[in-house]
Amino acid sequence: MGAPALLQDLRRRGLSVAVKPGGDRLLVSPPGVLTDADRTQIRTHRAELIGLLQQPPEVLALVGMTTDDAGRLSDYFGLALRHGFGTDDAEQIAAQLRLRDRTGLDMAMCIECRRLEGRRCGAARAGQMTSASRQFEPIRAELVRCTHFTATTRSAP
Numbered sequence: 001m002g003a004p005a006l007l008q009d010l011r012r013r014g015l016s017v018a019v020k021p022g023g024d025r026l027l028v029s030p031p032g033v034l035t036d037a038d039r040t041q042i043r044t045h046r047a048e049l050i051g052l053l054q055q056p057p058e059v060l061a062l063v064g065m066t067t068d069d070a071g072r073l074s075d076y077f078g079l080a081l082r083h084g085f086g087t088d089d090a091e092q093i094a095a096q097l098r099l100r101d102r103t104g105l106d107m108a109m110c111i112e113c114r115r116l117e118g119r120r121c122g123a124a125r126a127g128q129m130t131s132a133s134r135q136f137e138p139i140r141a142e143l144v145r146c147t148h149f150t151a152t153t154r155s156a157p
């Protein structure tokens with residue numbers, strides 16, 4: 001199986017494949033459903049897959065992806081890494097956020113919120129959350145509906 005067929009097969013099975021920031025590694029999500037055979041195929045065709053995913057939109061469309069899909073997964077992965085999550089967690093977070101986008105769910109993660117200050121919520125610190133202490137540390141990578149949410153990314157609702 002060549003890289004285009006492999007990419008189509010992964011997409012047909014609901015997996016997303018994108019190039020990680022830096023351009024030399026792949027992000028496949030959700031990683032938990034990959035078989036050993038998939039991993040071998042991906043390793044074998046890694047360079048071709050990366051090259052394919054960096055092609056113009058019309059080429060990506062042939063394997064059922066848009067540049068937006070590839071770009072957003074990569075952006076979310078980078079966002080999670082910047083917030084200190086490890087590679088595996090960052091992959092899961094990126095997959096969750098991409099699924100959120102696809103379903104149109106009006107929820108966001110605190111890592112997408114400009115009010116997040118390190119591990120603490122700036123809205124709570126400013127006393128805007130009457131139900132939370134000023135030291136409130138939200139779960140940063142859980143989808144929530146928060147009235148104080150202020151988007152930092154292009155994708156957050």
Ligand code: SF4
Nearest residue numbers: 110113116121146148
């Ligand atoms: S304002 Fe809401 S969404 Fe933003 S960091 Fe605080 S708890 Fe999270």
